Amino acid sequence: MDRCLDKIVPESFPWDHVDEGPDDSVSHTKTSLIGPSLTIPITNGRLALGTWQGIYLTEFRHLAHSRKICCTIIP
Known part of the structure; x- marks a missing residue:
């Protein structure tokens, strides 16, 4: 899946939105x-x-950071 998405959304594209780092828009x-x-x-x-x-579960960011995952089960 990651390889396909890399073709569709290349990191080499000249992104304008990079406020949080070079992998932000990607x-x-x-x-x-x-x-x-x-x-x-x-x-x-x-x-x-x-x-x-x-x-x-996949992570699209390459820069170091933390994530929280929320699971809600509704009976």
């Missing part, structure tokens, strides 16, 4: 394409994923 654009959240059905207490489905 990471924001990739996040806009992928989306910031995910909804997964739960059936009988288990994730209801299809045969070839999985959950992947």
